[in-house]
Structure formats: structure tokens, C-alpha cells
Amino acid sequence: MSLQAFLQELLSSRTPLQLIFIASTFTTVAYLALRSFTKRPNDGIPLYTPQGDYKKRWSYDNPHALQEAYGRNRNSLFKIWTSQGYQLALPARYLDELKMQPDTKFPSALQNFFIGPYLWPVEKWKLDYVHKGLHKDLNKHLPSMFLDAKDGANELIPVEFPECKEWTPIKVHPTVLKLVSKINTKLLIGNGLEKNKEWIDISASYTKNIFLSSAKLRVFHPLLRPVAQFFIAELRDVWRCNSRAKELLAPILAEKQLKERGQDYKKPVDSIEWIRDDASDPKDKNDPHLHAILQLILGALSVNTTSQLITNCIYNLATYPEYASLLRDESKEMLTQAGGEWTMDSMGKLEKTDSFIKETLRHAGHLTLTFQRQAKKTITLKDGTQIPEGATVFFPTVAANFDADLYPNPETFDGLRFYKLRHASPENEKKFQLTSISAEQMQFGMGRHACPGRAIASHQVKLILAHLLEKYDFRLKDGEGRPKTVLFQTNQFPDPQGEILFRNRR
Ligand code: HEM
Numbered sequence: 001m002s003l004q005a006f007l008q009e010l011l012s013s014r015t016p017l018q019l020i021f022i023a024s025t026f027t028t029v030a031y032l033a034l035r036s037f038t039k040r041p042n043d044g045i046p047l048y049t050p051q052g053d054y055k056k057r058w059s060y061d062n063p064h065a066l067q068e069a070y071g072r073n074r075n076s077l078f079k080i081w082t083s084q085g086y087q088l089a090l091p092a093r094y095l096d097e098l099k100m101q102p103d104t105k106f107p108s109a110l111q112n113f114f115i116g117p118y119l120w121p122v123e124k125w126k127l128d129y130v131h132k133g134l135h136k137d138l139n140k141h142l143p144s145m146f147l148d149a150k151d152g153a154n155e156l157i158p159v160e161f162p163e164c165k166e167w168t169p170i171k172v173h174p175t176v177l178k179l180v181s182k183i184n185t186k187l188l189i190g191n192g193l194e195k196n197k198e199w200i201d202i203s204a205s206y207t208k209n210i211f212l213s214s215a216k217l218r219v220f221h222p223l224l225r226p227v228a229q230f231f232i233a234e235l236r237d238v239w240r241c242n243s244r245a246k247e248l249l250a251p252i253l254a255e256k257q258l259k260e261r262g263q264d265y266k267k268p269v270d271s272i273e274w275i276r277d278d279a280s281d282p283k284d285k286n287d288p289h290l291h292a293i294l295q296l297i298l299g300a301l302s303v304n305t306t307s308q309l310i311t312n313c314i315y316n317l318a319t320y321p322e323y324a325s326l327l328r329d330e331s332k333e334m335l336t337q338a339g340g341e342w343t344m345d346s347m348g349k350l351e352k353t354d355s356f357i358k359e360t361l362r363h364a365g366h367l368t369l370t371f372q373r374q375a376k377k378t379i380t381l382k383d384g385t386q387i388p389e390g391a392t393v394f395f396p397t398v399a400a401n402f403d404a405d406l407y408p409n410p411e412t413f414d415g416l417r418f419y420k421l422r423h424a425s426p427e428n429e430k431k432f433q434l435t436s437i438s439a440e441q442m443q444f445g446m447g448r449h450a451c452p453g454r455a456i457a458s459h460q461v462k463l464i465l466a467h468l469l470e471k472y473d474f475r476l477k478d479g480e481g482r483p484k485t486v487l488f489q490t491n492q493f494p495d496p497q498g499e500i501l502f503r504n505r506r
Contacts, residue, residue, distance in 0.1 A: 043388045045088060047079045048072060058083055059489050062368050063398045070399030077385055083218055083489050084113065088393040092439035095371065095395065097381055099447025103128075106379065108449040109372040109392050114214045118229050119238050120293045126284060130294050130301075133274035134452040141269045145187050145456050146344050152183035152194075153463045161468070161502070169477065169499040173311045176464075177204050180307040181299070183460065188271045188302065189295060191252045199248055202241045206296050207304040209234040209241070215489060245292035253286050271298060305366055306457050310464055311494040312364045313357055316413065317465075318474040318500045319482040323415045327353050331466040347462050355419035357461055358434045361443045363413060368398040368490045370445045397442040398492075406440045434458045472502045 050057050050065040057065040058081065066089075069080055075091050090098070098106065111127060120127060138145070160179040162168065181204045186194035193199050213235040220228040229235055249272075256272070259265055267273055275294055279285045317324050330352045338346035372394045379387040387393060402410040407417070421432040430436065435454045437446050444451040451457075476482065483498025 043079075043391075045077055045079045045388075046073070047086075048089075049081065054081060055083075060487060062487060062490055063402075063492070066368055066396040067399045067402055070396045070403070074399075074403075077387070083215070084392065088387065088391050089369075090371070090393050090395050092395070092400065094381060094385075095439050095442075095446055098373070098379070098393075099371075099450075101373075101379070101448070103448070105377050106373050106375055109374040109394075110449075112374060112392065113372060114210055115217045115225070118217055118225065118235065119210055119213060120242070120297070122290050122293055126281075126290060127294070127297065129275045129278055129284070129290075130298050131449065131452065133271060133278050134298070136278065137271075137274040138452050139455060142455055143344065144269050146347075146459055148187035148190075149183055149456065149460050149463060150342055152186045153460075153467055156182055157464065157467045157471075161471075164472065164502045164504050167475070167501040167503045170502050172314050172483075172498055172500050173307065173494055173496045176310045176314070177303070177307045179464070180310065180460070181303050184299065184303050184306070187456070188298060189252075190268065190270045191255075191272075193248070193252070196248065198244065202245060202296070203299040203303055206238070206241055207300040209237045210300055211491065213238055241296060242289075242293055245296055246288045249292050249295065250288040253288055253291060257286060271295070302453050302457070305453075306460055308366050308494055309357065309361060309457070310461050311498075312360045313461065313465055314468070314474065314500055315482050315494060315498060316356070316360050316415070317469075318476050320413060320415065321475065323356055324469060324474060326415075327356060327465070328469045331469060335466070342463060342466070344459065347459050350462050350466070351422065352416060352419050353462055353465060354434045354458070355417060355422070355432075356415040357458070357465070358418045358432075358441075359413060359415050361434070362401045362407070362417075364485050364492055364494065365397065365401070365443045366492060367443075368396070368492060369394040370397045370442050371395040371447075371449075373449075395442050395446075400440055400442060403440075471505060473505055475501045477501055 048069045050068050054065065069078065069089065073089070073091075075093065077091065077094070078089055079086050080089055108131070111124065116124060116127060156179055160175055160182075161170070164170075178200065181200050182194045185199060185203060213232055216232045216234065217225055217228065252272070256276075260267070272291060272295070275291065276285050284290050317327075327350075330350055334346045334349045335342065337349075372392065374392050375387045375389055378389045381387070400406060404410050418432045418434075422428055431438065432441075435444065435458050437444055437450055439446075444454045477499060483495035483500075486493045486495055
């Protein structure tokens with residue numbers, strides 16, 4: 001009998017008095033459990049509590065709450081209440097010392113953030129195959145990935161974006177999400193899966209469901225989650241997608257095994273192969289259940305991040321029309337120089353476009369904090385400061401992004417901000433590119449677990465923007481401002497319903 005059926009049976013056969021007893025016992029246990037969950041650890045690290053209703057602010061005003069906290073404590077470690085319990089915010093000066101700490105001491109806390117065991121029923125360490133495979137192989141194969149991304153953009157943009165003879169409203173985020181979902185499936189998995197509508201639908205909806213499932217699970221104390229999980233609709237959807245993805249990947253894995261026995265076999269370049277190569281447990285190599293979960297996680301890390309950035313860029317092109325012609329001219333010039341075909345080299349010359357995208361990411365990155373790590377052992381820093389065993393730490397990226405000492409007039413959208421910084425001195429050339437990482441530029445994290453996909457993401461965003469700029473003019477709808485940014489906890493999403501007017505260029 002399933003747990004849900006058991007609970008229904010239990011409740012339906014009780015008298016009203018017994019039901020009152022069960023309900024009050026459950027409430028008391030939940031109350032005591034929640035109290036223990038929100039108890040502040042006594043570790044001597046100063047606590048900062050943002051003004052007003054700080055719990056509500058964490059969920060709905062997170063960027064400003066973090067900016068306020070950072071403004072008062074930017075040079076020291078401080079503790080802050082988060083929806084995952086108390087965590088430690090790092091000052092920028094500790095990042096260099098911490099960035100390459102080994103996983104045995106200081107692993108990424110991304111899995112904890114998602115409360116992985118409820119979403120992904122596999123041994124926890126096996127989820128590491130994703131980032132290990134990508135760090136090792138993705139950038140090695142960047143040239144062939146770039147060709148796939150280029151072909152994908154050429155072929156699919158005309159399919160996903162309509163002809164617009166007159167000004168036509170387009171819901172930007174769902175359109176871009178579908179496009180990126182197809183291109184990423186083509187370049188990361190291939191094997192025809194990019195043409196499978198069901199896979200594309202799963203890949204496009206998975207991220208939303210894993211975020212919502214973990215946000216809802218977090219409301220419950222860990223002791224209550226084994227029961228609560230069955231009542232979360234989005235989590236049931238995650239399980240359904242996991243098992244459907246397994247069925248869709250099984251024939252691809254079977255075909256791979258068959259083909260590799262052939263004499264002229266040439267191993268294809270795709271992320272399934274990178275994971276198969278790295279699988280230290282031989283039975284994982286062809287396990288469709290494990291591969292399904294790993295591919296869905298990879299999709300979640302790559303599809304939504306990239307499509308949110310492209311959506312925000314389009315919102316900004318419509319809001320600040322002065323940039324459209326500037327970027328269009330740049331892209332026309334570089335494409336002509338390259339003989340009419342984009343190459344990785346010519347993409348690298350799109351310096352103004354690179355700056356515009358980076359400024360968009362500074363203003364509206366998908367996460368307000370990055371570099372989330374968990375101390376498995378107490379870490380003593382060079383200045384004697386201790387990060388206690390078990391503590392989760394993060395860097396308040398959104399606060400650094402709006403720090404006036406780092407970025408003058410931080411609220412102003414200056415699409416050429418990083419272009420100007422890049423040309424301020426010869427040694428700045430490499431420091432202020434979209435994919436550059438430093439304590440002032442933490443949108444892709446830092447160190448051992450910094451985003452391995454940022455180079456391909458950068459190419460993809462530029463390719464898609466160059467195509468769209470060549471084909472369309474953009475503007476906001478009459479009387480409307482830029483579509484808003486939706487905030488929830490540490491996430492910032494471009495309005496998924498936002499519409500922009502597109503018109504074929506004349
Ligand atoms: C605009 C697009 C993207 C943004 C803003 C972004 C941002 C991030 C951030 C903030 C992290 C955590 C870094 C840290 O904790 O230090 C991360 C991790 C990761 N990203 Fe990206 N990402 C993007 C695109 C991609 C793409 C296209 C891929 C794959 C092709 C990808 C694969 C990954 C993986 C595998 C990790 C985990 C790395 C690890 O734990 O070692 N990302 N990304």
C-alpha cells in the first residue's frame with residue numbers, strides 16, 4: 001500500500017475525537033521540529049537580521065535584503081537567516097583562499113539546496129558524474145559543440161520565431177525556452193532526441209518543477225519530509241519525468257552498446273559518452289535510470305540559465321533601443337570579416353555584444369547568491385576566522401553587483417560598461433569578458449565548481465542575439481514598461497508572461 005493510501009485509510013476510519021488527537025499530536029511534533037530547525041547555532045559568528053519581516057523579505061525582497069546585509073558587513077563573515085536555515089555570507093576577500101578547497105572538505109552545496117534525495121533516487125555521490133564529466137570534457141569539445149550550436153540556431157530560429165510583417169507581440173520566455181531546449185539537447189545529447197517533442201517538453205518544464213519541489217519541501221522540517229513529499233504535485237511531476245526520461249533514453253543507450261561493438265566505430269561527442277567514460281561503477285555505464293536523472297539535471301543547469309539570460313537581453317533591447325543598432329552594426333561587421341559564417345574566432349570579436357550581455361547578467365542574474373558550499377570539516381582561514389563544520393556558506397553576488405564602489409551608478413543599465421572597462425588598459429582585456437570570473441564578477445561562481453558551461457553559453461547567447469538582431473526590430477508594447485523580474489527566495493526570473501513587439505526589418 002502506498003503511503004498516501006495508508007494515510008487516507010488511517011484518517012477515514014477514525015472517530016472525530018481520535019482525529020482531533022492525531023491532528024494535535026502532528027501539530028505539536030511539527031511545531032517542535034520547526035523550532036529546532038530555526039534555532040540559531042551558537043558559534044560566535046555575528047548575526048545580521050535585515051529590517052522588518054526578515055523571513056518574508058528573504059522570499060520576496062531577497063536582493064535588497066542581501067544588499068542591506070552586505071552594506072553593513074562587507075568585510076567580515078556574518079550569519080543570516082535563509083529559507084534553508086542559518087547560513088554564512090562570505091566577504092570577497094576569502095574567495096581566493098576557499099575557491100580550490102577539495103570536495104572532501106568543502107563541496108558544492110547545490111545538491112543540498114535542491115534536497116536531492118527526494119528528487120533524484122540514486123546514490124548521492126553518483127550525481128557528481130554530471131559536473132565531473134562536464135569539467136573534464138565540455139571545453140575540450142567546444143569547437144564541435146559550437147558547430148552544433150550554430151547549426152541549431154540556423155535551423156531552429158526560423159521555426160520557433162514567426163515572420164512578423166507588422167509589429168507582433170511575442171511571449172519571449174516560452175519561445176526562447178523551447179529554442180534553447182532543442183539546441184542544448186542537440187549539442188549535449190544528440191541522437192535525434194532534439195526532435196522528440198516529449199523530451200523537449202520534459203526538459204523545458206523540469207527546472208521549474210525541481211525549484212518548486214525543493215522550495216515546498218523546505219517549508220517542512222526534515223523529519224516531516226518523508227510524508228510531506230507525497231503531497232507536493234510538482235515533486236510527483238519530477239518523478240514522472242524521471243521515469244519517462246528513462247524510457248526515452250533506454251533505446252539510445254542500447255544502440256550505443258550495439259554500435260560500439262562494430263569495427264569502424266567512432267565514439268560520438270556527447271555528454272552521455274562523457275558520463276559513460278567517467279562511471280567508476282561499471283553497472284552505471286549503461287543504466288538508463290541513472291543517465292535519465294543526470295541528463296535532466298544537466299538540462300536544468302544549462303537550459304533555463306541560458307534562456308533566462310537571452311530573454312532578459314531581448315527585454316533590454318526593447319527597453320534601451322539605442323543598443324539594437326549598435327550591436328547589429330558590430331555583428332554585421334564581424335560576420336562580413338568572417339566571410340559570412342560565424343566562427344568561434346569571430347564570436348570573440350563581438351566585444352560590445354559581450355558587454356551588453358554581461359551587463360544584463362549583472363542586473364538580472366538568475367541567482368542572487370552563488371558559490372554555495374558546505375564545510376564538511378571546520379576550516380580555519382589565514383586570518384584565524386573559522387568556518388564551523390556543517391556550515392553552509394555563500395557569496396552575496398547580487399550585492400556585489402550593485403556595490404557603487406565596484407560599479408559606479410550601479411542601478412543604471414550601461415550596456416557598454418564592460419566594453420569600456422575592457423579597454424581601460426591592456427591588462428583589462430581578459431578581465432571583463434562575459435565569462436571572466438573574479439570576486440566582483442560572481443555570476444558563474446568561482447573555483448573548483450565554477451560553471452563549466454559558461455563558454456558554450458556565451459557563444460549560444462551571442463549566436464541567437466545576432467540572428468534575431470539581423471531579422472527583427474524590437475519595441476515595448478504601447479504604454480508598457482520593461483517586463484518585470486519575478487523574485488522568489490534566491491531566484492530572479494524574467495517575467496515568463498512578458499511580451500515584446502517584434503517586426504521584420506525593412
Ligand atoms: C547563462 C548561463 C549560465 C549561468 C548564468 C550559469 C551559472 C552557474 C552557476 C552560478 C553555477 C554554480 C557555480 C559555483 O557554485 O561556483 C553553475 C554551475 C554549473 N553549471 Fe552553469 N550556468 C549557465 C549555463 C550553463 C550551461 C550552458 C551548462 C552546460 C552546458 C552549465 C553547466 C553547469 C554545471 C555542470 C554546473 C555544476 C558545476 C560544479 O558543481 O562543479 N551551465 N552554473
